[in-house]
Amino acid sequence: MASAELLLVSRDMSDETQAPPASSTAEDPVLASFRKSIDNIDAALIHILAERFRITQAVGEYKAKVTLPPADPDREARQIARLRKLSEEADLDPEFSEKFLRFIIEEVIRHHEKAREG
């Protein structure tokens, strides 16, 4: 919210003073404010993903121990359906959220196969 408010203030100011557009992205304060928010969000994403891989690593070890297969297509189908629904509620493109989950699951299965081989 803070960055959106800052943006509105900055836009109003630049309309009043007729400031020329910044010649490069590095000099633009509006863009810099957006980027600060994106950087905060990306740090959160990295830490949440780190925790997700900690859990899926434990799942991989457990599956190898009790000889369950690394991939589970039924579970994946349920996860994708659920995330598509959550995405719609959050105004995120459901196609993107499906691609995103498949991207993560591919990485997880690669880890599980490694754990099985090791």
Added chain:
Amino acid sequence: MASAELLLVSRDMSDETQAPPASSTAEDPVLASFRKSIDNIDAALIHILAERFRITQAVGEYKAKVTLPPADPDREARQIARLRKLSEEADLDPEFSEKFLRFIIEEVIRHHEKAREG
């Protein structure tokens, strides 16, 4: 933390009682506990990604307005370097975090190009 503790308890119990491994993933309580954590994390990821795309959509509109190019290779290089460093600190594979950010950025640029065309 709760699910990790549950896991330890479940493992101890199954060692004591020599319970046979579940015949399918659907019946395994240890796996079910892990999956509950993964589902919670995925819901968090979807909502954080939805917010990230809200911001990058505003960035796209702003860039189109002040005629800045959709892609910014210098910014991307700085983002990747920063996330690789954060990943190392969080014990996440830096290669994965780089692939992840490129995956997100590709989607963002596709959105920006659409906004430019529209």
